[in-house]
Amino acid sequence: MRIVKLTEESKKDILKNMLKRSPDNYGTYEATVKEIVENVHQNGDKALFEYTHKFDKADINASNVKVTDEEIEEAYKEVDAELLEVIRKAIKNIKEYHELQKRNSWITTKENGIMLGQKITPLKYVGVYVPGGKAAYPSTVLMNVVPAHVAGVENIIMTTPCDATGKVYPTTLVAAKEAGVTAVYKAGGAQAIAALAFGTESIPKVDKIVGPGNIFVALAKRTVYGHVSIDSIAGPSEILVLSDGSADPKYIAADLLSQAEHDELASAILVTTDAEFANKVSEWVDKFTEKLSRKEIIQKSLDNFGYILLADTLEEGIDVTNEIAPEHLEIMTKNPYDTMTKIRNAGAMFLGEYSSEPLGDYFAGPNHVLPTNGTARFFSPLGVDDFIKKSSIISYSRDALKDVYKDVAKFADSEYLTAHANSIRVRFED
Amino acid sequence: MRIVKLTEESKKDILKNMLKRSPDNYGTYEATVKEIVENVHQNGDKALFEYTHKFDKADINASNVKVTDEEIEEAYKEVDAELLEVIRKAIKNIKEYHELQKRNSWITTKENGIMLGQKITPLKYVGVYVPGGKAAYPSTVLMNVVPAHVAGVENIIMTTPCDATGKVYPTTLVAAKEAGVTAVYKAGGAQAIAALAFGTESIPKVDKIVGPGNIFVALAKRTVYGHVSIDSIAGPSEILVLSDGSADPKYIAADLLSQAEHDELASAILVTTDAEFANKVSEWVDKFTEKLSRKEIIQKSLDNFGYILLADTLEEGIDVTNEIAPEHLEIMTKNPYDTMTKIRNAGAMFLGEYSSEPLGDYFAGPNHVLPTNGTARFFSPLGVDDFIKKSSIISYSRDALKDVYKDVAKFADSEYLTAHANSIRVRFED
Known part of the structure; x- marks a missing residue:
């Protein structure tokens, strides 16, 4: 990995380079997506099934668009029993954490007959989009569905593309069932987002759409925003490790690589005050990369958006961390709790040597849907708050x-x- | 006012008619706004001052763009002392209510060395846009600034257009000072939004922009969204009164008119189970309208988007209320508290005969920035939550x-x- 001295100038260059990862070439597909959305809005199921035929090569109609109990049972047979146990443990942790985010409606009164308050109401219908095939990460299903479930959403409607035979990826179905999805529909791409936003004869209209997807899905979500609410549109993944050299360089290297493997636009950054430590991490990064299955992606990601930044002091390191506002921040300092108090901007903070970032991706409980690309300055992790809304109450005598x-x-x-x-x-x- | 029997068909027509109020003709100005935003992004102050010269006819430069203490003192002399007292009382109420919205960071621990948590951090820089001249409602200043202040935002940066002599509307300045604004800059329109989003030599870059504005301001906010966060873009105002005929028809009529006067796209709806009562309200509406200063606006608003809906039962009335999801809902039933429990979708709920809607616009404490145009299905009133963000904490031994x-x-x-x-x-x- 390249090692760069942290200066005002290098910082400026890096921040500018990071922003290159923002999706700006949306324009090319905008017209196509608008046409798809409008067609599904006007023609409902008919348009939806035509697009499914065209894009997913599947023969889907009103009688088979909704995944049946039998299909779900079938999916359970195909999923590794051990993995199912792990999924259940993860759900338990995610549920427990998100339960703590729940808030009560409240009132305040004055003796002359004033009552003011805030009523919390869960959204009634939420749509969760899940990409198809291998990209259908079961962890994504859990992280999007469980908070909605905990919030009290009655109708959690999932759409996901099927293969040419009409089959949905089994792990997706099992994760959906375990996490508490109400119904799963076979629909993908911009057409699925339009179906959720406006409703069709088969698919119910929802209040909010969450979940990741390709550029067509992202654009469709932007298009329907306002008719429904959406989650924020996620950018490429990021990790920043802030270290004073006190942690094991091997661990840091492995953690940096865990994010670099996501895609070529992912960014892995180590900020450290220790030059010798920096060299050691760099060596471990090379050693590990050789053996990893996604080494080509990793190499491109590191070449483009990977840095080891040498800071003079920990305070300087903290400052640059706050400016980058990383999605994932590992704090590997002698006293990570103390360092944490100085961090304003980060999606999730992992404290100490044994809080490896992937622990949060899958298992610990906090959400892995996090603000990217510097938006941790003002956005928050996905959570229960995203699935409720508030109404003010005013009552005067x-x-x-x-x-x-x-x-x-x-x-x-x-x-x-x-x-x-x-x-x-x-x-x-x- | 027109009186319409509530049926599936009339409901459908009304919901469709209401949606006509969504701003859809943005396209015309999009290119202009993009050019302004890009120019200010690239050229900072220079571009900003050129636009101020062009649109506000004012000669503003780096030495006078920031409102001085002397200008604020001057403004105090021009504001009615009684009004100042009212503003201070309103601020006290708004502050007290929003204090109750504040949340603590929290942690949860397990004895094997697991600590999970959620850290709340206020945004560091918030921009508040306030329209110029008579449209500069002091209540808007309070409702946007006080929650940011309560949330703990250190830098609350206001921009507002000045007149041709470089003067800012005095009530705006006084309200800003009283509410806790850090600095006020003389800048309006899309160029002010761009300055806040990207920063210029004079104006600091912010994390989030809130506040109302004309179509250029709204479009500019949409354009910079993602670089910064924004509040939702407000549509025309709405009131829905749900009544079983037990309240004074005179009061109801006056309350309907208070929203109809906002603009021609505003909507005032009474849903009632009592036909005779409906007639009485309609008569009072006519009587009042004659005497009101904004009667032409009111008449157009009522003709286009005003309805008295006759429901067979209160339950039917509640259902249509939830479907319309009004910005302001007055519940005028024998037991408004009971009725309130059945309302899922409303920005703010006003309970009983003496909780007139304008009480909430100015004084009671809850925010008057509310979701419009059916978005109360999934959006919430502006509040402290809009000025903080969360970071997850994961610590494993x-x-x-x-x-x-x-x-x-x-x-x-x-x-x-x-x-x-x-x-x-x-x-x-x-």
């Missing part, structure tokens, strides 16, 4: 309103809104 | 990871991600 009605009317007058003022005064004046 | 490392590696293997599996195994196997 006659006495309470009487006490303040002149103030309210005065404020309305100052904004030249006479009907606003009238609605207050009419209750107390002739 | 060696023992804790050892207990589960085979499970995690197994899961990674099932997804064909060998570098993920390696990063776990390397800690326990050779």
Whole structure:
């Protein structure tokens, strides 16, 4: 891995280079996606099934678009029993963590008859998009479905493409069933997103669509945003390891590679104050890469977006971390708890040598759907909050309103809104 | 007001008519706005000041773009002392309500050395856009700034257009100062949004932009979304009153008109089970409208998007309310608390005869920035949550990871991600 001295200039270059990973070439497909979305909006099932025939080469119609109980049973037979046990343990952890994110509706009262409050209501229908084939990571199913389930969403509607014979990847079905999905439909791409956003004869209209997908899926989600809510559109994966040289370089190297293997746009960065340690990590990275099945992807990712940054002090390292605002941050310092208090911007923070990042991808409980590409400055991990909405409650007694009605009317007058003022005064004046 | 019997058909027509209020003619201005945003992004202050000269006819430069303490003092002299007192009372209420929305970071631990958690961090820089002139409602300033302040945002940067002499509307400045704004800059339109999103020599780059504006502002916010976060783009205002005929028809009429006066696209709807009551409300609407200063706007709003809907039962009324998902909902039933429990979708709920909607616009405490146009199905009022973000925390001891490392590696293997599996195994196997 390249080793770079951290300076104002190198930092600027790196931040600029990282932003190159933002998807900017959406334009090319925009018209196609808009046409697909509009067609499904207007023609429902008919358009949906035509696209499924065209893109997935599958003969899907109203009678077989919904995955049956028999298909799910069949899928269970094809999934490794040990893996099923692991999935169940992971679900337990994810559920426990997300339960702690739940919030209650609340009220506050005053003795003159004022009640104010905030009512929490789960969304009624949520759509979860899951990519097809090998890209159908069961962990993705869990991380998108479990928080919705915990939030209390009654109808969790999954769509995922089937193969040419109409079959859905079995691990996807098993993960869906275990995580609490209400129904699975065989539909993929932009047409599936449109079906979820507007509803068709077969597929119910939802309030929010979550889940990853290719560029057509991402564009379709952007297109339907506003008609429904969507999760944020994820960019390429990232890891930043912040180390004072106190951890095992072998572990750090392995962790950097775990993100570099995702795709060529993924970014793996080590920020360290220890030059000798930097060399050791770099050596381990080379050693491991040789033996890994995805070594070509890894090499490209490291060449393009991999860095070992040498900082003069830990404080400098913390500053650059906050500027990069990484999706995954491993804090490998002598006192990671203390360092953590100084981190403003990171999707998820992994503390100490034994909190390897993939532990969070699969198992520990917190969500692996995280803000990427510097958006941890203002976005949060997917969670229960994404599947509820709030309504304010205002209740005033006659006495309470009487006490303040002149103030309210005065404020309305100052904004030249006479009907606003009238609605207050009419209750107390002739 | 037109009185319509609630049927499946009339409901469908009304829901369709309401959606006509969505802004769909953005396309015309898109290219212009993109050019402005790009120019400010590339050329900073220079471009910003050129646009200010062009659109606001004001001679603004680096030395006078930031509002000075003297200008703020001057503004105080121009604001009615009584109004200032009302503003201060309103701020107190808004602050108290939003304080109750604050959440703590939390952790959960297990005795084998697992710590999981969620860290809450306020955004560091927030931009608040405030329209110029008479449209500069002081209540808007309070409702956008106070929640950011309560959330703990250190830098609340306001931009607002000045007049041709370089002066900012005094009530805006006073409201800004009272609500806790850090700095005010004289900049309006798409160019102000671009300045906040990318920063210029004079104006700091922010993490999130909130606040209302015209179509150029709305489009610019959509354009910079992703580089920064934004609030949702508000549609025309709405009120729905759900009544069993037990409230005073005069009050209801006045409340309907308070929203109809906002603009011609605003919508005022009464849903009631009582036909006689419906007639009385309609009569009062006519009587009041005659005397109101904005009667032309009101008339158009009522003609286009105003309805009195006659429902057979309260349950039917509740159902249509949930389908419309109004921004403001007044519940005027014999037992509004009971009715409230059945409402899934509404931005803010006003309970009983003395909780007139404008009370919430100005004074009660809950936010008046609310989801419009049916988006209360999945969006929430603006609040403290909009000015914080979360980071997950994962900390495992060696023992804790050892207990589960085979499970995690197994899961990674099932997804064909060998570098993920390696990063776990390397800690326990050779």
